[in-house]
């Protein structure tokens with residue numbers, strides 16, 4: 001039996017390593033583990049940068065059984081995501097999602113396979129969020145209100161050194177709660193604290209080593225009880241959010257839609273065949289979990305990078321504050337309309353996103369059909385890694401790719417300009433669904449914070465590190481800050 005198993009595995013492995021002509025080059029692949037030794041999984045984007053130097057902008061890797069192609073630099077990433085958008089629009093098959101049982105066939109949006117269910121859910125989610133406020137006054141008002149709460153919490157620190165992480169997470173998570181459940185929570189609220197705690201556990205699980213291992217070696221899923229153990233946090237988070245959905249169901253009134261959950265329930269009640277349409281209860285849980293997952297850590301981490309860059313570059317902070325004072329003053333709250341009159345602040349926020357590089361290797365794609373890229377052949381079903389970091393730091397595009405330099409987004413007259421290689425939200429069919437909301441949050445939170453406070457490094461603290469800590473998202477190493485009221 002052992003011989004047969006090994007023989008089958010070797011055969012399967014060889015089959016997947018079929019030699020295609022014009023397949024991208026890559027490091028030597030070893031039996032079973034493939035090219036895994038060529039990548040430092042703590043910092044994959046840094047390994048990719050090294051491999052890019054050796055093999056060029058398009059190279060192949062083999063993660064155990066999975067054939068992968070990594071795209072580097074603006075040209076290759078743009079060609080794939082924009083010019084051959086549909087060819088690259090699929091997501092890799094993640095066996096753990098299917099095994100989890102809930103919403104197995106149509107797992108939410110982020111990891112959903114390319115097809116009509118994903119299209120329908122994406123269209124629905126975009127238009128619902130837009131109508132509820134994305135880009136509209138009402139959500140902007142909520143973000144402004146939340147920025148006010150965040151500032152009062154920061155004031156209560158009275159200039160003492162503190163870690164921003166907790167407060168910023170609360171504020172950003174509240175924006176998602178408002179969108180999905182129509183309500184915000186006080187930061188000390190026990191339900192909110194539990195929600196945040198469970199969510200943190202869930203994120204740890206999702207980016208953990210074991211989850212990744214189960215996805216590349218799905219045979220391990222047959223070990224009894226392993227899946228339940230690995231996904232305890234995710235299950236607890238989703239069970240907890242059921243409470244909010246049940247409350248909505250009890251008080252649901254078709255004539256009056258309060259939020260995203262209500263709108264989804266309305267679609268479910270239309271009675272489309274739930275399995276076919278994706279509008280079923282399991283998927284409501286998965287889509288809302290996706291919005292939490294994709295919409296909180298990304299935005300709050302970017303804001304922590306923003307404050308970090310301000311304490312490291314006090315002269316830039318002063319210039320932003322001078323622009324805020326000139327355009328908005330000290331009393332009125334910032335609004336999105338101010339953005340066009342604030343090129344410097346806008347440039348600084350873009351540079352925070354470029355340098356902070358919070359989603360360095362994007363979300364994996366998969367080829368939907370056989371395709372060509374930069375003269376290479378890439379077969380259907382190949383996992384595609386878009387090395388967004390290599391685009392945001394592409395030496396052929398940016399004047400000072402590895403420095404914090406807001407002038408990347410300003411022309412010689414001080415007017416705001418956005419180079420096409422600014423792709424922190426990716427591009428094409430799978431481009432970040434929350435880009436508009438994220439932009440609004442970044443502008444309102446950042447300008448409100450700098451209108452009210454000057455951020456400084458506490459005297460006894462070492463200069464914080466500028467490199468990121470990678471766990472799918474690249475976040476600043478923990479640092480303390482003092483917020484001096486202005």
Ligand code: HEM
Pocket residue numbers: 109110111122290291294295296298299302358359362363364386424425426427429430431432433434435437438
């Ligand atoms: C996907 C970045 C905020 C919802 C993505 C992707 C990136 C990204 C790089 C992968 C795109 C691809 O596959 O090529 C960011 C950044 C954010 C942010 C940098 C903040 C600064 C948000 C927010 C929301 C959100 C606030 C929700 C309200 C999503 C969803 C997807 C996604 C649902 C999956 C889209 C799909 O597969 O069709 N985001 N995101 N994101 N993002 Fe964001």
